Amino acid sequence: MSKKTHFHADRVEGMGMTIFSEITQLAQEYNAINLGQGFPDFDGPLEIKRIAMESIASGNNQYAPMIGAHTLRRAIARHQSRFYFHEIDPDREITVTTGATEALLSTLLAFINPGDEVIVFEPCYDSYVPVIRMAGGIPVPVTLHEPLFKFNHHELREAFSAKTKAIIINTPHNPTGTMFSQLELGFIADVCQEFDALAIMDEVYEHIGFDPAGHIQMRSLPDMKHRTITISSLGKSFSFTGWKIGWVIAPEELQIPIRNIHQYTVFSTATPFQGAAAAALDLPDSYFQQLVNMYQDKRDFLAHALSSAGLYPIIPQGAYFIMADTSEYPFPNMKSFTNWLIKEIGIACIPSTGFYLRPERAGNYVRFCFCKSNQVLETAAERLHKLQT
Numbered sequence: 001m002s003k004k005t006h007f008h009a010d011r012v013e014g015m016g017m018t019i020f021s022e023i024t025q026l027a028q029e030y031n032a033i034n035l036g037q038g039f040p041d042f043d044g045p046l047e048i049k050r051i052a053m054e055s056i057a058s059g060n061n062q063y064a065p066m067i068g069a070h071t072l073r074r075a076i077a078r079h080q081s082r083f084y085f086h087e088i089d090p091d092r093e094i095t096v097t098t099g100a101t102e103a104l105l106s107t108l109l110a111f112i113n114p115g116d117e118v119i120v121f122e123p124c125y126d127s128y129v130p131v132i133r134m135a136g137g138i139p140v141p142v143t144l145h146e147p148l149f150k151f152n153h154h155e156l157r158e159a160f161s162a163k164t165k166a167i168i169i170n171t172p173h174n175p176t177g178t179m180f181s182q183l184e185l186g187f188i189a190d191v192c193q194e195f196d197a198l199a200i201m202d203e204v205y206e207h208i209g210f211d212p213a214g215h216i217q218m219r220s221l222p223d224m225k226h227r228t229i230t231i232s233s234l235g236k237s238f239s240f241t242g243w244k245i246g247w248v249i250a251p252e253e254l255q256i257p258i259r260n261i262h263q264y265t266v267f268s269t270a271t272p273f274q275g276a277a278a279a280a281l282d283l284p285d286s287y288f289q290q291l292v293n294m295y296q297d298k299r300d301f302l303a304h305a306l307s308s309a310g311l312y313p314i315i316p317q318g319a320y321f322i323m324a325d326t327s328e329y330p331f332p333n334m335k336s337f338t339n340w341l342i343k344e345i346g347i348a349c350i351p352s353t354g355f356y357l358r359p360e361r362a363g364n365y366v367r368f369c370f371c372k373s374n375q376v377l378e379t380a381a382e383r384l385h386k387l388q389t
């Protein structure tokens with residue numbers, strides 16, 4: 001019998017340590033403020049935490065229903081109706097998942113056959129490309145062009161072909177903060193219809209939007225409901241990223257294959273957090289307004305500190321990241337700039353190359369996150385002050 005030189009499957013080839021883990025390690029080593037990894041350093045509302053604690057204490061600790069607790073699915077439907085005026089059937093059109101991450105995996109495994117093409121905007125959230133590949137699909141990148149990180153209509157249309165099965169759209173967008181407008185989504189919707197493609201919407205930052213036009217949902221556009229899969233989660237809107245409660249909204253015929261995958265991968269999502277998640281989604285409008293106000297203040301504070309340091313920020317319309325242009329700093333690449341910033345200035349950020357399928361398109365940008373306490377942002381601003389000329 002021939003000796004195996006390795007045991008890992010081909011699909012994990014090239015999946016080494018992510019740039020996020022690498023930066024976090026370096027940040028820890030140099031005691032740098034970590035504005036790289038994007039999670040809040042504060043918790044969501046105490047009353048919601050109490051519901052989760054009481055849920056565990058009262059014995060709510062066994063498997064939840066495969067498609068999610070009824071109370072949570074009803075709350076998701078109420079939330080959609082309150083914010084987007086959509087009436088959704090909580091039994092047939094909603095599945096609760098273990099975060100948006102699982103929702104994306106289950107969706108892609110449910111619809112992508114080997115060789116199918118999936119369009120992604122680059123830069124993009126780092127799980128899209130590996131998950132498309134895990135499903136056997138081929139990621140087809142379309143660049144969001146700096147400085148405003150908008151797509152070119154012609155380039156988008158050219159990327160579609162008879163092999164295109166789906167497009168993934170993240171709005172508000174990580175890492176650029178772009179919010180796709182009604183017109184942009186309308187253009188994408190037309191192309192999806194022309195090529196009979198699915199629109200997979202990642203809306204995890206739906207409640208962190210500063211653009212007065214607001215968050216637009218693809219499913220609300222004419223003739224798009226039956227080909228749109230809307231994914232969101234609790235983590236960003238309620239500052240509970242560790243609870244990993246997410247959901248998929250889609251018409252019943254699309255929901256069935258997603259549930260088939262969910263059933264055999266994760267089966268069900270943590271029970272005690274589901275009632276708390278339902279209560280979070282039912283919080284009054286004032287909660288959501290305060291969240292936006294809080295993040296807008298943090299965004300403006302960090303943007304000012306960055307621009308004073310010659311790191312010119314592209315002011316984001318949404319999400320909690322700022323892309324900053326490092327052109328004034330003479331480094332051969334963004335990785336060396338980032339390493340220098342960690343070691344010499346004590347601040348960690350992510351080189352934008354980490355978000356590109358074609359890193360040569362990344363330009364001179366790095367991503368900072370501002371989902372941190374004011375005290376941490378103030379210390380970061382003091383450190384950035386050292387860079388002022």
Ligand SMILES: Cc1ncc(COP(=O)(O)O)c(C=O)c1O
Binds near residue numbers: 099170204232235246
């Ligand atoms: C664009 C985007 N999608 C999905 C996720 C993952 O969400 P969850 O924590 O709910 O799995 C993140 C988390 O950073 C994200 O930025």
